[in-house]
Amino acid sequence: MNPLSIKVACSNCNLRELCMPVGLNEEQLQRIDEVVAVRRKIKRGGTLFRNGESFTSLYAIRTGFFKTCVATEDGRDQVTGFQMAGEIIGLDGIVNDHHTCDAVALEDAEVCVMPFDRIEELSREVTALQHHVHKIMSREIVREHGVMLLLGSMRAEERLAAFLLNLVQRLHARGFSQSELVLRMTREEIGSYLGLKLETVSRTFSKFVEEGIVEVKQRHVRILDTDALRRIVNSQQTCH
Template structure:
């Protein structure tokens, strides 16, 4: 599946990097919107997403401290979220891909608490949060879906704490690769092949590992025949070996 937009689904807005959008025509609808909506509810959902926004690689969708106004459904591309540590370094807190929603960090204090930066050219659907709240009161399925998204973020954060708190380097990287390929497969991509949109340094920042450790662990996996790596192209040759690492009794 290629989550690119069909020409009939969009129209260029002169002088702005925004596009009109209809969720009912989107091939990622089942990933970022509730399932089983009635035609009437789907028509209401179409009113929720007013525009799309295009970003170039390296461009920020939002920055820490900016006023929170909208949630964003990623249509194409990859993002990283990061915060600035006390020593001035960027700490990567997550990677997001097509079909996922970002911007939830701003709900609590009405300001974003992290940066969201495009790792490649990307396109997002802009969902004004006041409209999300208003429509959620009328469409129960949407309210339930928003709660599920928030719950998933909590579960993800717990998973990251487990990675950083109790796993060795090879276990962290194995868990990261398995999670990444699983999410990509849900979008119609290969179970075993992927292109790493993030750098090894960014992976290390996310996993709490030094760049040298990440590179050394990749090399070890390749030498053992677990993966095959060519620049950013990666193929998993032995998924069971990765699963064994993640499920090792020492990391439970």
């Protein structure tokens, strides 16, 4: 076995509530432990899977931060999402049995490898797990739909405000601060994800700083006025 692959028990994992269905009995947990037998470490800049690779597993992120991206026809990287500890990555591969994007670690990361055929097998017996897998997929669809709405009609300030609110809300669900975050991604990657030029992202950050909404020190962002960010996003909805 690969030395980077270490046995891990979901039943003792502090992310269990985020990844796994709650309310499982000991025997069911034991069976899931057997499915998720391997952890994999990915160095910053390393790839977990690539576009076109065969799909075999889903991955639960234990530590670290990832971006998913696809190469556009002119060779640029289009960022399609950011994933953090406690989230599941690799769902893109379910449809056609191969991955449709690259998953790149934005910092040193560790994932739990969950072979999909075993998950499916177990899901048939443990309904709570099946329900949970469906819920994760559904959440992913809702998130993607949200991104499409975001890119479809929002101005730069609205896009960046929605992005920051979403990020801080996801981090808060993992026990982090509601107002402070470290951006693991570059301004350029944020721009790629939000459909904005790098200069626009920087200019919008500066505007938020001038208006006293956020404090920015390199990659450290402190949200001083969450309500102001919400108002920026909601002004969009009241216009329609």
